[in-house]
Amino acid sequence: MTAKNYWLMKSEPDECGIDDFAHTPTQPIHWDGVRNYQARNFMRDMRIGDRVFLYHSSCKFIGIAGIVEVVKEAYPDPKQFNPESAYFDPKSTLEKPRWDAVDLIFVEKFPKVISLDRLKSIKALNENPLVKKGNRLSVIPFTSVEWEAVHATRNLS
DNA sequence: GCCAACGTTGGC
DNA sequence: GCCAACGTTGGC
Numbered sequence: 709m710t711a712k713n714y715w716l717m718k719s720e721p722d723e724c725g726i727d728d729f730a731h732t733p734t735q736p737i738h739w740d741g742v743r744n745y746q747a748r749n750f751m752r753d754m755r756i757g758d759r760v761f762l763y764h765s766s767c768k769f770i771g772i773a774g775i776v777e778v779v780k781e782a783y784p785d786p787k788q789f790n791p792e793s794a795y796f797d798p799k800s801t802l803e804k805p806r807w808d809a810v811d812l813i814f815v816e817k818f819p820k821v822i823s824l825d826r827l828k829s830i831k832a833l834n835e836n837p838l839v840k841k842g843n844r845l846s847v848i849p850f851t852s853v854e855w856e857a858v859h860a861t862r863n864l865s
Numbered sequence: 866g867c868c869a870a871c872g873t874t875g876g877c
Numbered sequence: 878g879c880c881a882a883c884g885t886t887g888g889c
Contacts, residue, residue: 744872745873766887
């Protein structure tokens, strides 16, 4: 029995936000379209039952909007093989896929988005890439200390 | 819409 | 292996 892992994943709520998960609470969502190697490698480390903060970026209320859970571990992202898809990758083959997806399911929507300003004020996150200037990583591992520090603020106004 | 920061590509 | 050019991310 290993300890549960914690993560944060970014998305634009217009594409796939916490409400998309909340609207289908019993149906997993395929998290595909990740096209960054570091993010992909982190996705490969995800295990069933891991918890994930869902972060809304490039929108009005930037920050962590809720929690989702891993229900299916990394598998080849089908969109990389589909020439019609915006996520098509001509260098991917069925034998040697480049990109992976995971499946996630709804856990919790916070009463209010935990704003980026608040996240920056949480000392436990000082070394986390999320709050570093210019950071573009869309899948970020969290320690349990970081997770708890953020989680403890979820009901603050 | 702007633009700094970043990751990737490709010529050499 | 270097690095300039390019495309993208993401806060503001």
